[in-house]
Every structure is written in C-alpha cells, then in structure tokens.
Amino acid sequence: MSVVELLSDYTIQNVVAGAALLGLVSGVLGTFAVLRRQSLLGDTMSHAALPGVCLGFIIAGTREIGSILLGALATGALAALVMLMLTRMTRLKTDAGLGITLSVFFAMGVVLLTHIQGMNNASQGGLDAFLFGQAAATLRSDLWIMGGITAVALLLVAALWKEFKLVSFDPEFATSLGMPVAWLEVLLTVMVALAVVVGLQMVGVVLMAAMIIAPAVAARQWSRRLEDMVLLAALIGVAGGIFGALLSALSRGLATGPLIILSVSSVVLVSLTLAPERGFLWEALRRVRARRRLRYQQVLTTLYRLAVHHDDPVYRSEQGMLDTYHGLRTRAVLSQLERRGLAEWQASPTDEPGPARRWVLTPAGIAEAERVLDALGREDA
Amino acid sequence: MSTTLHEPDLALHVEDLTVSYHSKPVLWDIDFDVPPGVMAAIVGPNGAGKSTLIKSVLGLVPTVAGHVTLHGRPYKAQRRRVGYVPQRSSVDWDFPTTALDVVTMGLYGRLGWLRRPGRRERDEAMAALELVGMADFAKRQISQLSGGQQQRVFLARALVQKADVYFLDEPMAGVDATTERAIVDILRRLRDEGKTVIVVHHDLQTVRSYFDWLLILNVRVIAQGPVAKVYTAEHLRQAYGGQIALLDQGTFLSEEAAAEPVERAE
Numbered sequence: 001m002s003v004v005e006l007l008s009d010y011t012i013q014n015v016v017a018g019a020a021l022l023g024l025v026s027g028v029l030g031t032f033a034v035l036r037r038q039s040l041l042g043d044t045m046s047h048a049a050l051p052g053v054c055l056g057f058i059i060a061g062t063r064e065i066g067s068i069l070l071g072a073l074a075t076g077a078l079a080a081l082v083m084l085m086l087t088r089m090t091r092l093k094t095d096a097g098l099g100i101t102l103s104v105f106f107a108m109g110v111v112l113l114t115h116i117q118g119m120n121n122a123s124q125g126g127l128d129a130f131l132f133g134q135a136a137a138t139l140r141s142d143l144w145i146m147g148g149i150t151a152v153a154l155l156l157v158a159a160l161w162k163e164f165k166l167v168s169f170d171p172e173f174a175t176s177l178g179m180p181v182a183w184l185e186v187l188l189t190v191m192v193a194l195a196v197v198v199g200l201q202m203v204g205v206v207l208m209a210a211m212i213i214a215p216a217v218a219a220r221q222w223s224r225r226l227e228d229m230v231l232l233a234a235l236i237g238v239a240g241g242i243f244g245a246l247l248s249a250l251s252r253g254l255a256t257g258p259l260i261i262l263s264v265s266s267v268v269l270v271s272l273t274l275a276p277e278r279g280f281l282w283e284a285l286r287r288v289r290a291r292r293r294l295r296y297q298q299v300l301t302t303l304y305r306l307a308v309h310h311d312d313p314v315y316r317s318e319q320g321m322l323d324t325y326h327g328l329r330t331r332a333v334l335s336q337l338e339r340r341g342l343a344e345w346q347a348s349p350t351d352e353p354g355p356a357r358r359w360v361l362t363p364a365g366i367a368e369a370e371r372v373l374d375a376l377g378r379e380d381a
Numbered sequence: 382m383s384t385t386l387h388e389p390d391l392a393l394h395v396e397d398l399t400v401s402y403h404s405k406p407v408l409w410d411i412d413f414d415v416p417p418g419v420m421a422a423i424v425g426p427n428g429a430g431k432s433t434l435i436k437s438v439l440g441l442v443p444t445v446a447g448h449v450t451l452h453g454r455p456y457k458a459q460r461r462r463v464g465y466v467p468q469r470s471s472v473d474w475d476f477p478t479t480a481l482d483v484v485t486m487g488l489y490g491r492l493g494w495l496r497r498p499g500r501r502e503r504d505e506a507m508a509a510l511e512l513v514g515m516a517d518f519a520k521r522q523i524s525q526l527s528g529g530q531q532q533r534v535f536l537a538r539a540l541v542q543k544a545d546v547y548f549l550d551e552p553m554a555g556v557d558a559t560t561e562r563a564i565v566d567i568l569r570r571l572r573d574e575g576k577t578v579i580v581v582h583h584d585l586q587t588v589r590s591y592f593d594w595l596l597i598l599n600v601r602v603i604a605q606g607p608v609a610k611v612y613t614a615e616h617l618r619q620a621y622g623g624q625i626a627l628l629d630q631g632t633f634l635s636e637e638a639a640a641e642p643v644e645r646a647e
Binding site: 172 | 457
C-alpha cells in the first residue's frame with residue numbers, strides 16, 4: 001500500500017490524527033512533569049486509570065467512551081491524591097509512595113477487568129485493549145474529545161506560562177511573590193492526568209508514562225530555554241506519534257501503541273548520544289580531547305623541567321628518557337610538539353656518544369611550558 | 382485594609398512566633414524586632430531554625446502561633462516591599478533557562494496574571510545583572526554558571542523586586558571570596574539607601590565586620606540587638622554549647638580586638 005493510499009484510509013486518518021494529538025499534549029505537559037521531577041507520577045496515574053476504566057464500564061453498562069474516560073480521570077486523580085497524602089502524612093518517601101499506589105490501583109484494575117470478563121456481557125469485548133491500547137478502534141468522536149482536552153491544556157499553558165515556569169523552577173520564591181503555588185501544582189498534575197486519559201485509547205495504561213517522559217527528556221538535550229524545550233517536546237511527540245501510527249499501518253498486525261513508544265524512544269536514544277554539550281558522545285569527545293591536551297602539556301613541561309634541572313635552556317633530552325619517565329611512548333606527542341614549533345628533533349654533536357638525535361625545546365616551547373605551569377592550579381579561572 | 386498599624390516604626394516585628402514540625406518545636410516563642418535601615422544577621426548552630434524563621438516570616442512554612450508585621454502591616458499586605466533570596470541549593474540549576482530569565486522572575490509578582498515580561502522588564506533585569514557584575518553572563522545557561530555566579534543571579538533577582546526589606550538565606554555559603562565581597566558591598570549599599578537587610582549567616586568570623594544588628598538563635602532567641610552588645614562569648618556559648626569551647630575569651634573582653642578566627646558554625 002502506498003503512502004497516499006494509506007492517508008486516504010478513514011481508519012488510518014483517525015489513528016494518525018489521534019497519535020499526533022497525543023504526542024502534542026503529552027510532549028507539552030510532560031516537559032513540566034519531567035522538570036518538576038514528577039515523571040513517575042504520570043506512570044502511577046496511568047496505571048491507576050485502569051480501575052476507573054472498568055468502573056466507568058460497569059456504571060454505564062456499555063463501552064461508552066465518555067464514562068470510561070471520566071472513570072479513568074477520577075481514579076487517576078484519586079491515586080495522585082493518595083500518593084500525596086501518603087508522603088505528607090506518613091514517613092514514606094516519594095518513590096515508595098508512588099510504587100505502592102501504582103501497584104495497588106493497577107491490581108484493583110486487573111481484578112475488576114477479570115470480573116467484567118466473567119460477566120459474559122457481550123459488549124465487554126476488547127476492554128482489555130486499554131492495557132496496551134488499541135489505536136485502530138479510534139473513532140472520529142474520540143478525536144473530538146482528545147482534541148478538546150488538548151486545546152484546553154495548551155490554552156492553560158499559554159495563559160499561565162510564567163506562573164508554570166516559576167512554579168517548576170523555584171516554588172518557594174513563587175510562594176513568596178504570592179502566587180497560589182498549591183493550586184498551580186494541582187492544575188499541572190490534573191493536566192497530566194488529562195494527557196493520560198487522552199493516551200488510554202492509543203497506547204494503553206501500561207506504556208502511557210513513556211509518552212509523558214520520552215519527548216521531554218529528548219527535548220531537554222537540545223534546548224537551552226523552557227520555550228524551546230516545550231516546542232521541541234511537542235514536535236518530537238507529534239512526529240513520533242505519526243511515525244509510529246504509519247509504521248503500524250504499513251506492517252499490518254503490529255501494535256500501534258508500542259510502535260509509537262518505540263519511535264519516540266529512538267529519538268531519546270539519539271538525543272542522549274548526539275546532542276551537543278549534553279550528549280554522551282559529546283562528553284566522550286571532550287574527555288578524549290582533554291586527555292590528549294593533558295598528555296601534550298605533561299611532555300612539554302617534562303622537557304622544560306629537564307632543561308631547568310640541567311641549567312641549560314637548550315638541553316638535549318633523549319627519547320628513551322622521556323618514554324621511561326611517562327611510562328609510555330611519547331614519540332607521537334613529541335612529533336606534535338615539533339609540528340607546532342615547540343620542540344626540535346636535533347642531531348647530537350658527533351663527538352657525543354648515545355643516540356644520533358635528541359629533543360630540544362624552542363624558545364616558543366619554553367614560553368608555552370611556562371604558561372602551562374603558571375596556569376596550573378588556576379584551572380577554574 | 383485596616384489603617385491602624387502595628388509597630389510601624391519597625392521594619393520587621395515578630396511576636397510569640399512558634400513553628401513546629403511533627404509536633405517538635407523548631408522555633409519556640411520568638412520575639413524579634415529589626416529597626417529599618419540596618420544590616421542584620423541571624424546566626425545559630427545547625428538546626429537552630431534560622432532558615433525556618435525567614436520562611437515563616439514570608440509565609441512559606443505554616444506557623445503554630447504568633448504574628449509578624451513588616452513596617453506595621455502583615456506580610457500579605459506588604460509583599461511588594463519584600464525581596465527574597467532563597468538558598469542556592471533549593472532549586473535545580475539544570476533547569477533550561479538563562480541568567481537574564483531568572484532575574485526577570487523577580488518581576489512576576491508585579492506583572493500579575495496573564496501579562497508577560499516585555500522590553501521594560503528585560504531592561505530592568507539587565508540593569509540588576511550589571512549591578513552584581515554579571516551583565517556578560519545574561520544569555521548564559523544557568524547550569525553553566527559557577528556557584529558564586531548563581532548566587533549573584535539570585536541576588537539580582539531580589540534587587541529587581543525594589544523592596545524595602547530584603548531576606549537572604551545563606552547568600553555567602555559556598556561562594557568564593559570575590560563574590561562574598563561583591564555581595565556584601567551590594568547589601569551595604571542597600572542599607573545606606575535606608576533599606577533593611579536581614580541575612581541568615583553561617584560564618585561567625587565575619588559577623589562583626591559585615592553586620593550592625595544581630596540575632597543569636599537556637600530554637601529560642603538567645604540574644605538580639607546591636608552587634609557590639611550582642612556578640613559576646615556568653616551569648617555564643619549559650620547558643621552553640623560545647624561547639625564553641627575553642628573560642629578565645631580575649632577576643633570578647635577587649636573592645637578593639639580584631640575579629641579573631643572563631644570556629645566555624647557549620
């Protein structure tokens with residue numbers, strides 16, 4: 001099937017639009033969640049959405065999307081509240097609180113799910129799709145709900161931009177300015193819960209957390225300002241969503257949700273490796289360069305010290321001596337010094353026994369060695 | 382707003398303030414007054430509640446009892462007249478933003494809802510950065526600043542608040558000598574303009590040379606008043622207990638003795 005044919009397919013259009021919306025809203029809200037160190041709160045809320053999905057189904061009696069999403073939102077928010085109370089009122093630390101809340105709510109969800117499946121209700125078909133998502137089941141009406149939620153979230157972020165920024169960076173200072181910090185934090189958390197609800201249909205409760213975390217983490221690698229990070233995270237989310245959806249449409253039978261997660265995650269992998277300044281490769285390169293510079297400076301200062309020790313500015317150092325002193329072959333480094341005009345590979349006087357040629361510092365080499373020695377201990381200046 | 386002022390002649394008036402954490406008192410029955418136009422230090426051992434005192438004045442931690450007024454009115458009515466420099470370690474410096482942007486945050490309170498900082502705000506923030514000697518670093522990522530530079534950025538953010546009373550939480554902790562000098566100079570200039578500067582300080586050695594007002598704290602108030610009267614071996618021993626045993630008595634007996642090296646509090 002060609003891409004044009006793909007895009008004219010009604011179901012695929014829905015799936016692609018849904019994936020794009022999901023990427024957009026989770027990229028933007030995920031940025032704030034990640035910066036506020038609440039990435040795992042998203043995970044807890046998405047797992048806790050499962051009992052809500054089941055309760056919504058039981059109450060409505062059918063697989064009606066509105067009541068299911070409301071149920072998901074309710075239990076997701078309840079889990080966030082429980083988790084907050086656990087850490088505030090007991091001595092439990094955040095990670096333990098998140099872990100306990102996540103598993104208890106998820107266990108309740110699975111119990112309810114199996115209970116519904118045992119009821120032999122014909123309309124329960126495919127409720128377990130909420131575990132890993134079933135993008136193909138996305139309807140036009142679902143898209144309207146997702147679009148509405150996304151629009152509200154984006155409007156709120158735009159309107160409360162500076163408040164959200166300050167609350168994420170320095171909540172204490174925000175409080176001292178008189179901002180309603182507690183309310184702003186609740187609002188940010190509830191919006192993440194909304195993003196989770198948007199993603200239930202597409203990627204399911206188990207993988208939804210990755211959709212919140214991954215675009216933000218990837219965007220952080222490339223951006224220097226919050227504005228850039230939010231825009232880039234949204235872009236990565238949308239691109240990953242569309243790419244995953246198309247990939248799954250091209251390869252009939254492969255699950256859409258996990259493919260979306262995998263395409264976003266590959267952007268994370270590339271970003272963690274390649275991004276300038278923060279990337280892994282960049283760090284490694286910088287370390288190699290620093291080590292090389294260190295070695296070249298060491299050999300240069302050794303030549304200088306030998307000259308000082310012998311009280312002879314044109315003292316001729318033997319290659320073997322330098323190798324022994326540094327415990328490695330210094331030939332390559334010395335050649336580098338020679339190319340820069342800092343040292344010379346001079347012939348020894350014919351009447352002197354020993355090797356035919358030796359190393360001598362040039363006046364430029366002496367000046368450079370003195371500069372290096374002088375800078376020692378003032379590295380941070 | 383009520384027109385009757387409570388202790389209007391004091392820049393800061395704290396009465397009967399008590400703060401507790403898990404039913405353990407952190408601050409007990411604090412009475413603390415600071416007249417306007419002084420540079421005051423709050424010193425005390427670890428866990429004495431120095432930061433908590435500042436934070437409870439600013440409404441950042443809940444109080445069990447007591448009241449606080451700034452120039453005669455409660456804090457809520459005086460927010461615009463207060464500047465705050467939190468501890469540098471209280472935020473994540475890997476946050477994606479620039480030095481200039483952090484300084485601009487000091488103006489958010491004045492801007493109010495929905496309004497965004499514009500050219501005027503940027504110029505003000507830039508002027509404050511210049512004042513702390515950080516103009517060249519305006520566009521720099523805050524994660525790439527040194528500790529001293531980060532502290533200067535925080536100070537600049539408080540300066541744009543154009544306050545009458547400044548609270549600083551350990552601004553000299555972990556900064557180099559140049560930055561410490563620069564910070565003290567700026568604080569002195571503020572005081573000379575008639576502002577009140579209240580600093581949580583950890584270095585007993587410099588108390589007498591930097592400050593003119595002093596509160597010695599250890600959950601309760603040990604002593605308060607002009608530095609010359611309050612900075613005595615007796616008061617410090619009461620606050621620090623055995624930790625201060627190495628103190629040289631002579632330092633306190635003679636008036637003209639230079640500040641001798643005193644064991645650091647932290």
